[in-house]
Amino acid sequence: MILSGGLLLYATKDFPSWGDPTSPASTHVSPRYLKKSLEETRVPNVVTSILADYRGYDTMFETTVIFCAGVACFMLLRTFEKRETDHYYRHVPTGITIHIKGQREIPIESKEFEKIDAIWTPYDLIINTVSRFLVPFIQLFALYVIAHGHHSPGGGFQGGVILGASMIVLAIAFNLRTAVRRLGERIDSIMSALGVFIYSGIGALCVLLGANFLDYKALAQILPIDRVAARSDGILGVEIGVGIAVMAVMICVYNNVASEGRYDEGL
Amino acid sequence: MIWQLDLAILTLLIVCAVAAISVKDLLATAILFGAYSFMMCLLWSIMAAVDVAFTEASVGAGVSTVFFVAAVFRTTRRTKD
Numbered sequence: 374m375i376l377s378g379g380l381l382l383y384a385t386k387d388f389p390s391w392g393d394p395t396s397p398a399s400t401h402v403s404p405r406y407l408k409k410s411l412e413e414t415r416v417p418n419v420v421t422s423i424l425a426d427y428r429g430y431d432t433m434f435e436t437t438v439i440f441c442a443g444v445a446c447f448m449l450l451r452t453f454e455k456r457e458t459d460h461y462y463r464h465v466p467t468g469i470t471i472h473i474k475g476q477r478e479i480p481i482e483s484k485e486f487e488k489i490d491a492i493w494t495p496y497d498l499i500i501n502t503v504s505r506f507l508v509p510f511i512q513l514f515a516l517y518v519i520a521h522g523h524h525s526p527g528g529g530f531q532g533g534v535i536l537g538a539s540m541i542v543l544a545i546a547f548n549l550r551t552a553v554r555r556l557g558e559r560i561d562s563i564m565s566a567l568g569v570f571i572y573s574g575i576g577a578l579c580v581l582l583g584a585n586f587l588d589y590k591a592l593a594q595i596l597p598i599d600r601v602a603a604r605s606d607g608i609l610g611v612e613i614g615v616g617i618a619v620m621a622v623m624i625c626v627y628n629n630v631a632s633e634g635r636y637d638e639g640l
Numbered sequence: 641m642i643w644q645l646d647l648a649i650l651t652l653l654i655v656c657a658v659a660a661i662s663v664k665d666l667l668a669t670a671i672l673f674g675a676y677s678f679m680m681c682l683l684w685s686i687m688a689a690v691d692v693a694f695t696e697a698s699v700g701a702g703v704s705t706v707f708f709v710a711a712v713f714r715t716t717r718r719t720k721d
Contacts, residue, residue: 527694537703640710
């Protein structure tokens with residue numbers, strides 16, 4: 374291990390120095406991207422234009438990898454057996470905890486009683502209130518990150534992760550059932566597939582309009598904009614697809630891991 | 641690029657990395673891994689790769705730490721090796 378590490382460290386001596394303009398990586402296509410990106414796609418953030426336009430295939434299959442991770446997590450962990458535990462409820466007006474032995478349950482529609490996890494967590498007003506206030510702002514910021522990826526760092530992946538994190542905050546601060554009630558498992562699964570579908574659908578639409586796959590210039594034929602703006606809008610559409618897919622997969626993975634695939638009691 | 645800052649972050653990064661693989665408590669490992677990701681994020685932003693830094697902060701330091709904590713919560717906290 375030390376030998377291979379030493380060899381790797383020795384090999385770094387041959388690397389081009391940091392930010393070297395004559396290094397092999399930055400002499401072939403990079404200058405072209407840096408020069409042409411703004412006039413070809415009207416996207417000031419070159420990273421976004423390279424990720425979603427010039428290297429669209431890579432990003433599409435990255436999204437597919439994320440989707441596959443979600444599917445794998447679902448396949449490995451999801452079970453439909455019920456846990457053989459007692460049920461615990463909190464009487465909302467008085468704050469008394471009730472322990473019901475056996476498999477009897479209070480119906481979920483009951484306003485008086487609120488189900489709580491078997492691993493008892495204290496009812497914390499501060500955490501609940503703060504997270505309830507915070508979640509809309511986190512989601513707004515995530516939408517800003519997705520939509521503003523053209524001009525500033527960010528894009529579909531980061532925005533999607535932040536959107537998913539907002540639901541995870543909800544699941545941790547309240548309980549898993551609250552979060553699942555807001556965004557059900559079925560809708561979540563559909564959304565994770567929908568995100569990949571939006572991405573590949575935009576690519577396929579370009580083929581139908583007579584251009585190459587993911588060549589957003591072709592979108593100018595159906596949208597009332599010129600070909601350069603079409604590329605910019607194509608990137609936005611693709612980023613939205615990535616965002617939806619990543620958000621849904623993050624929530625799916627968290628729910629499955631935190632509840633051992635039972636979707637009843639989380640962290 | 642301030643080299644003192646760079647050196648301090650690199651040292652912390654290596655400390656976090658070594659600690660994360662040598663600590664027996666898996667919850668501590670998850671938190672140390674989050675700290676490692678955060679140091680990595682600072683390094684990316686020092687190297688002016690802001691997009692990568694953003695991804696590292698949201699995915700590495702944020703969500704994956706939560707996933708690890710959830711996995712530790714549902715399995716055991718001590719490693720066997």
